Amino acid sequence: MATHDSKGHDLQRSLTLLWAGRSRGRRGPRPKLTVAQIADAAVRVADADGLEALSMQRIAAELGYSTMSLYNHIPSKDLLLEVVADVAAGPPPELDGTGDFRHAVRQWVGALWAGFQTRPWLLRVPLDHAPIGPNQLAWLDRLLRPLLTAGLVGGEARAAALHLTAVVRGTAQITMDMAGAQAADGSPHNEAELAHALAELIDPDAYPALAAVHAAETTGDRSAPERGDGRALPVELSFGVDRFLDGVEAWVAAKARGG
Amino acid sequence: MATHDSKGHDLQRSLTLLWAGRSRGRRGPRPKLTVAQIADAAVRVADADGLEALSMQRIAAELGYSTMSLYNHIPSKDLLLEVVADVAAGPPPELDGTGDFRHAVRQWVGALWAGFQTRPWLLRVPLDHAPIGPNQLAWLDRLLRPLLTAGLVGGEARAAALHLTAVVRGTAQITMDMAGAQAADGSPHNEAELAHALAELIDPDAYPALAAVHAAETTGDRSAPERGDGRALPVELSFGVDRFLDGVEAWVAAKARGG
DNA sequence: ACATCAAAACGTATGACGTACATAGTTTTA
DNA sequence: TAAAACTATGTACGTCATACGTTTTGATGT
Numbered sequence: 001m002a003t004h005d006s007k008g009h010d011l012q013r014s015l016t017l018l019w020a021g022r023s024r025g026r027r028g029p030r031p032k033l034t035v036a037q038i039a040d041a042a043v044r045v046a047d048a049d050g051l052e053a054l055s056m057q058r059i060a061a062e063l064g065y066s067t068m069s070l071y072n073h074i075p076s077k078d079l080l081l082e083v084v085a086d087v088a089a090g091p092p093p094e095l096d097g098t099g100d101f102r103h104a105v106r107q108w109v110g111a112l113w114a115g116f117q118t119r120p121w122l123l124r125v126p127l128d129h130a131p132i133g134p135n136q137l138a139w140l141d142r143l144l145r146p147l148l149t150a151g152l153v154g155g156e157a158r159a160a161a162l163h164l165t166a167v168v169r170g171t172a173q174i175t176m177d178m179a180g181a182q183a184a185d186g187s188p189h190n191e192a193e194l195a196h197a198l199a200e201l202i203d204p205d206a207y208p209a210l211a212a213v214h215a216a217e218t219t220g221d222r223s224a225p226e227r228g229d230g231r232a233l234p235v236e237l238s239f240g241v242d243r244f245l246d247g248v249e250a251w252v253a254a255k256a257r258g259g
Numbered sequence: 260m261a262t263h264d265s266k267g268h269d270l271q272r273s274l275t276l277l278w279a280g281r282s283r284g285r286r287g288p289r290p291k292l293t294v295a296q297i298a299d300a301a302v303r304v305a306d307a308d309g310l311e312a313l314s315m316q317r318i319a320a321e322l323g324y325s326t327m328s329l330y331n332h333i334p335s336k337d338l339l340l341e342v343v344a345d346v347a348a349g350p351p352p353e354l355d356g357t358g359d360f361r362h363a364v365r366q367w368v369g370a371l372w373a374g375f376q377t378r379p380w381l382l383r384v385p386l387d388h389a390p391i392g393p394n395q396l397a398w399l400d401r402l403l404r405p406l407l408t409a410g411l412v413g414g415e416a417r418a419a420a421l422h423l424t425a426v427v428r429g430t431a432q433i434t435m436d437m438a439g440a441q442a443a444d445g446s447p448h449n450e451a452e453l454a455h456a457l458a459e460l461i462d463p464d465a466y467p468a469l470a471a472v473h474a475a476e477t478t479g480d481r482s483a484p485e486r487g488d489g490r491a492l493p494v495e496l497s498f499g500v501d502r503f504l505d506g507v508e509a510w511v512a513a514k515a516r517g518g
Numbered sequence: 519a520c521a522t523c524a525a526a527a528c529g530t531a532t533g534a535c536g537t538a539c540a541t542a543g544t545t546t547t548a
Numbered sequence: 549t550a551a552a553a554c555t556a557t558g559t560a561c562g563t564c565a566t567a568c569g570t571t572t573t574g575a576t577g578t
């Protein structure tokens with residue numbers, strides 16, 4: 001009854017594992033296999049064949065060890081995945097510190113987006129608590145810097161950072177999975193086929209707004225929502241992020257005026 | 260070689276399954292078991308014990324059928340999950356059409372957020388392509404309406420809708436998973452413990468901005484980022500969404516002035 | 519140099535999973 | 549009534565995470 005089966009969620013274990021704070025007992029052979037090596041191998045496997053191919057057996061094979069040897073260094077696959085996610089995230093980009101906070105934020109967004117392009121499987125890693133890995137924290141820190149210099153105070157900056165992180169994550173999940181699909185085999189259900197198939201389902205009575213938008217995009221009326229102020233951002237993100245930054249700027253300005 | 264193993268991604272199948280366009284052959288016994296029944300049972304299981312408990316055997320047991328019977332109505336578990344996700348999403352909320360687009364958008368955001376609270380497992384369902392289920396489309400349509408009346412044109416409204424959907428999804432994923440953890444067993448690693456444990460890891464040299472924000476929030480300096488203009492939205496969302504809406508409003512106003 | 523012994527590595531085993539396949543059963547049409 | 553078309557079931561296979569018991573290893577205390 002006490003053990004609700006429930007995944008451990010052992011925060012302590014997660015932390016020590018993520019931060020490599022191994023206690024290293026005194027006796028016995030020094031481990032030739034390390035958590036870092038295991039995580040690296042896992043990243044290699046996921047990069048090659050996706051997250052669903054990332055089995056303990058596969059990782060062990062990659063390293064030339066037996067499956068169960070891995071469990072001498074990590075307590076479970078779930079915990080390993082946390083480490084893997086942090087390792088795969090890598091260090092955050094260096095941003096321009098030249099005062100233009102919009103530019104810096106856009107750089108950060110672009111870098112995170114690019115990361116998800118490079119490793120789509122990162123989006124499939126189930127996250128079981130707020131990010132606490134060294135790299136995850138570094139990414140967060142890098143985003144907070146321009147937000148703070150822009151004039152946001154603690155709580156606001158935190159909220160804005162959450163907003164931006166969520167946008168990139170969510171947008172990537174929603175828009176990107178299609179890409180993986182068409183590459184799979186020769187089946188040509190590209191964007192065109194989907195658009196066509198959908199068009200027949202969108203009953204203008206049931207979905208008036210959707211039909212209107214769809215119609216507008218099919219004809220030449222595509223009033224391009226890109227732009228901003230020039231610097232490159234993926235189309236899926238630019239409009240939303242730019243509007244958000246407009247709002248943040250206005251907020252800061254209003255605060256300054258107000259006192 | 261041609262079959263890259265790759266999951267089917269059979270768009271046609273997905274569509275006909277999602278839209279219940281069963282061809283219903285002429286001969287043979289009328290099926291007593293339907294896709295809808297299976298999906299409902301699946302939702303029941305996921306609601307009760309989470310997505311990881313959602314096995315074909317479990318669904319079959321729930322319905323009193325053998326495991327393999329399910330495969331007479333659905334081609335694979337992946338496809339079933341698509342249907343389940345759409346069913347579980349349910350119909351979108353009715354929004355105020357009283358001209359206040361901000362209010363309507365906030366209502367929508369709040370409803371989606373509430374949905375993810377009610378069914379956290381929806382966030383774990385892997386999405387393999389853009390939403391094409393009836394309910395998913397209905398949600399999208401409902402969001403597009405206030406955005407269009409606000410003055411956004413086709414592509415902009417689409418981008419804004421994507422932005423908002425992504426924000427809610429992403430924010431829910433990032434902030435919410437913690438909640439499930441503490442409920443599991445008696446282990447008391449609540450927010451407090453995590454905050455404490457983290458505090459020791461946040462080296463101000465390595466993470467200056469993060470440390471600053473953290474410090475500001477620990478002392479009484481919590482300049483609350485909530486507010487907006489009063490209507491209830493979850494704290495995690497309100498600041499970001501309100502800033503975004505500010506930006507959208509300004510954008511529309513600028514367009515109106517510009518011609 | 520040698521004995522000690524914790525830790526590393528390995529092999530085997532278990533139970534759950536998705537689903538291919540062959541079979542048996544049932545109802546509608548010809 | 550016979551055949552066709554479809555549903556339901558049971559068995560079987562391969563893969564998964566991981567518990568457990570055994571063997572191997574090599575740094576430490578003597």
